[in-house]
Amino acid sequence: MSIREKARLVRGDVPVDDSTFEVFINLLEVQAGLKDAYMPTVERANFEAAREAVETGRPAASGTGVWLREDEIAYGVRSIASLILEGVPSESHHVAGVLEAVEQGRLELKGVAELMLKGDMRGAERVAEKAGVDPTALSSLVAWALQPAFTSLSVRLRNYIDLSGWSSGRCPICGSYTSLSYIDKKGVFHLKCQFCGTEWDYPAGKCLFCGNDEQELISLVDLGEGKPLNLGVCHVCGNYWKLVDERLMELDIPREIYDLWTIVLDAIARRLLK
Ligand SMILES: [Zn+2]
Ligand SMILES: [Zn+2]
Incomplete structure (x- = not known):
């Protein structure tokens, strides 16, 4: 394709x-x-x-x-x-x-x-x-x-460096922070770099930017209607991240276009965090 x-x-x-x-x-x-x-x-x-x-x-x-x-x-x-x-x-x-x-x-x-x-x-x-x-x-x-x-x-x-020990929200390859994440069909949470496309594991329910993991200080907003697009917001550092829940996906959307697909979440986040 x-x-x-x-x-x-x-x-x-x-x-x-x-x-x-x-x-x-x-x-x-x-x-x-x-x-x-x-x-x-x-x-x-x-x-x-x-x-x-x-x-x-x-x-x-x-x-x-x-x-x-x-x-x-x-x-x-x-x-x-x-x-x-x-x-x-x-x-x-x-x-x-x-x-x-x-x-x-x-x-x-x-x-x-x-x-x-x-x-x-x-x-x-x-x-x-x-x-x-x-x-x-x-x-x-x-x-x-x-x-x-x-x-x-x-x-x-990819096959040369083991990323399993990487625990940061910064990309292990290029070093950028990402605000793009997804949950795979097995329910495992991952981050995807918006700059170089690297994917790595990260704990669910933890801010990608400051590491806050107190659930009452994190909001998860879904787009409703069973859509797979969600927005995470951290109330400690004020940053947000986009979350694609692959378990709810009807079409097989390739991960390389997730950042484009989720632009609506950037727009919502800008309104919410203004
Ligand atoms: Zn990267
Ligand atoms: Zn945070």
Whole structure:
């Protein structure tokens, strides 16, 4: 089944207009292509350092760093940029500015990628300002280009690193926090990284962000009508997470589109937590 066909399965549940939905699908399609293109580059990543990091409670990415070369990141950024230029005219000016700075050698993407991987968004902004480009356009393009690379890394490391000892709500591969979870058909709770797609076990009824597990301080809101979509809210840290209960699913929705499928929960959470 193609990404497009998979996305069609959830179209009715995603509260956006057709042209926005089309941009989402195009982005997923381009990223699926990049994931394949980046797969061979993953062999250059330091697997041993990745494993050692995870064994000592740090994400694999802190061991591998950004293994992509400048031209490989630029390839990803150009691929993503061309679909934004076409599908989101309101952003084309900012996106074109980033591409121009890269072509003219005023902007080095690998440095930006490394800062972002360390969570130093302020540092990435400073690079953008110095190069005279829009910081949000730059960080979005780099993140969308890195995402398939880390998805490839995650797939490659799946049989190499044992994630059973990982107990954090942060992704063991890329280090991002996720707000996406699911309960499988056997009733077991799992987290799924929204950035790189890694899946790992996590205790049910425990906040993904602060670890609070006092049940009276956690609310679970379901969408009603036997829908498999639920929202978890932690009253200690004020964060929320999306929960897909696969036991209630009528269609076989692939997990790789759960984040898109559950956008309605992000909208509800924003209203609830305002
Ligand atoms: Zn991840
Ligand atoms: Zn919390």
